[in-house]
Amino acid sequence: MVNENYNGIPNCWDVMGCDGVLRKACTAYPYHGKECWMVTGTKCGQGDHDMLDAEEKIMYCRNKCMFYKENIKAKF
Numbered sequence: 001m002v003n004e005n006y007n008g009i010p011n012c013w014d015v016m017g018c019d020g021v022l023r024k025a026c027t028a029y030p031y032h033g034k035e036c037w038m039v040t041g042t043k044c045g046q047g048d049h050d051m052l053d054a055e056e057k058i059m060y061c062r063n064k065c066m067f068y069k070e071n072i073k074a075k076f
Contacts (some may be wrong), residue, residue, distance in 0.1 A: 010071065013033055025047070034071075037061040038067070
């Protein structure tokens, strides 16, 4: 179940322009598109970065991810 605070936030794969193949390979798809920043194993940067480690994932999202900066950090 998606947190109601995420209402109005798009799925990350729509913002980042991920194609169907990349979406299916990503651990955030299909249920965690609004909270991908909390999921390890995602295909960040359109597959350029496999985020397997939680600490690495959070640092990447906070510093480099356009989806996180514009939709999560800006709202909360």
